[in-house]
Amino acid sequence: MMRRKTTLIGIVGDSGAGKSTFVNNLAQLLGKERVTVIGLDDYHSLDRAERKAVGITPLNPRANNLGLFMEHVERLRRGEKILKPVYDHDTGTFGEPEWVKPREFVICEGLHSFLFEKLGETYGYKIYYDTHRDLKIRWKIQRDAAHRGYTVEQVVQEIRQRQRDIRNFVEPQMRHADLVVSLLPHTVNGQSTEAIKVRLAERTGANDIVHRLITLHSRGILPCRCFKEWYWGREMNVVELTEEITPPVLEAVADALGWGEKAEEKELTPYQFMLLLVAGRFGNKYKSGYWEERGCYAVNS
Amino acid sequence: MSTKQPTKEATRDGYGRALVDLGHRDHRVVVLDADLSKSTKTALFADAYPERFFNLGIAEANMIGVAAGLACTGKIVYASTFAIFATQRVLNQIFQSVAYTGLNVKICATHAGITVGEDGATHQALDDIALMRAMPGMKVVVPADAEEAYRATLAVAQYDGPVYLRLGRLATSVITSDEEPFTIGRAKIMRPGRDITLAACGFMVEQSLRAAVKLAEEGIEAEVINVSTIKPLDTETLVQSAARTGVVVTVEEHSVIGGLGGAVAEALASHHPVPVHRVGVPDLFGQSGDAADLLTHYGLTPENICDTVRQILTDGKERTK
């Protein structure tokens, strides 16, 4: 039997930052039946009690079995199935392992998905998913303050305490990413609004998503802001999407990127548009009208 | 918060009390010491707020740099050690890391002057005012008693910039009132008089007041001014007094070169030239001895102040004959 080629997509980002929702949305857009998702959280080497005893957080690579993760990613790339460990977030302990087999797309998401150079080379595409601290705080307050009775100060303090580990162990992986997706609060006259703006960054010289968007912008098709910025030693082209994408704009973009004749009927937020762009990078062979079936996508849940 | 002390108290004690109250009021206050916290009285703050106290060991140069670094992060930093180490020993560190940068560091030096006593010349700072005064941007404050030291310690926290606060070891009487707030740059007339001006700072304000009482018995009305800020100098108050009396004597527990005497002479030479006589430690090193004996030896007593005044007034009369 001819085995279809597997595309590995690595995704790194902080937890509690809407990463799993992003992964779900992406899987939905690519077609759930075509996607296998494995999360690095299942590869904790220490359970919650053990981490507490040693005094490290899951953000520390040492709390994770990265060797096994690496081996599994390589097996998946070769099309083999893996016996994946299972970590139960509710209890903080390990359950029974389960068999997972690779589909057309394998998304490997976690805090350290491309920490190792070898891992980095295995992926077909690497996305760093970056959520602004203010958004993390906003979402966590909505979640925790509503359901668990935490005060705003407690939430802010907890997020701040993570900053050192995030900075030390997670953010440096940005320098290996093919695409950095950043979600930021949209501020108007210095006031933060409910709206979210999205930045997409890729290295100068890369001819991928951002490069195409800059071209569309220069042709007057796409309203956005384009600039250059340094990310961890690499000069990146950045596109900032602030405005909603109207159906005519989307139509023109879809046309230019070869997505098909018909896109969406209604306006898309920058976040939804970003999802289409990322999924479109892998899925532009799909037939027209594909996107509208998938409905609307939440930013976090 | 402060209560009047019936007994004698050193200015360093007022400083120590103030730090504790200040630490309670303002979480930005951080205190540093170089292994002399019991003597400088920063130990009181260390007990109350151990997380905001850093004992940097016998390494004063580093302490000044650390103070500057903490100030860069928005802290109000009080750095203490003996005056001789807080100035001479770290002059270039203060110049570059604190004064040139204008950072919010309060160098609070105790054991200034000759009244350090038995430890001798190596521990007696007699040129610290001169050194700090020559530093651009540095404010120089010399409280007259423990009460004023308390208020000055609180007051300098309100000013965002470098300050040199000169404190003593010796317990002295409380002569200032806690009713007036301390204002940097404001001299205060402690006793009005028309015949001669005694401009003093630190413990010498008390000595000058005693001298004024004696002189009054002889019919000489001396005006005593507490010049608790040497820089910026309250030129207005000094000029007005000099205009009334026509002659000024400066009294300080410091070298006669470059300290209060130098500052007053410079100001009056420019704005209202009158004769200025300086009572202080002559251009000599200090030595070991009991504080009271040293004060007598170097002429920092009410008696010697009186003698100086009588001599000046006699000479003045002879000259006008």
Place this chain on the structure above:
Amino acid sequence: MLSTASSAGREAYRDLEKRARVIRRHIVNMIAEAGSGHPGGSLSAVEILTTLYFGVMKIDPKVPDDPERDRFILSKGHAAPALYATLAERGYFAVETLSSLRRLGSPLQGHPDMRKVPGVEMSTGSLGQGLSVGVGMALGARLDHRYYRVYVLLGDGECQEGQIWEAAMAAGHYQLNNLVAIVDRNGLQIDGSTETVMTLSPLAQKWRAFGWNVVEVDGHSFSELFQALDSVAYAHKPTAIIARTVKGKGVTFMEGAVDWHGKAPDRKQREKALEELGE
């Protein structure tokens, strides 16, 4: 353990290499136009500064006073041209300002002034003082529960100053794992080689003995500098990076030449230097 070269391999550092070249050109031009300055120790520190400002530090030139920003202190203040060129290229101020170096009224003093130049965190010049300030900032971060890092660049000759070791002792005492000292080990000082003037070796052992995590690297290798700076994440102590460099690096007639510590190139030398550095 960490990967540092990106999957793009050798290409990984092309942007930094280009930026380092631009910064070196600025240094040569600035000092030549000023007619005085310190090219040797400026050129030796270029990769270190480039790695920090373009690769590792959490900074936003548009918000130079962000309380969460990483701090950098140029303790060897005479390398000011290297710092100015880096800050200008990073976007703290206009590149055109660079040509005013050392002129009356210019913000670009012969040695850095924090009150005059955005992005300069501390005024330096008289050697030996920057690490103490770094200790203060690192303690400040701890008091405020902030997680920024403080980087201090020291000259190797500067390590002859006693205050450096006072500060090293304090950093070790407080286990300031948010503090990183980088020693520009170019081996030369004004009067000759450091080992002739006043022996520094064994320098790594000295830092280690003061309670520091020590890493020795080639100070012109981005890959090694990145790896060393990554290792800070795992340290429970302050980290000292001893960066072996070449004084005057990038301009052959200045390389390893003690005479170029504090001398400006003339017109011909400037042209030759720029030619060697390339576009």
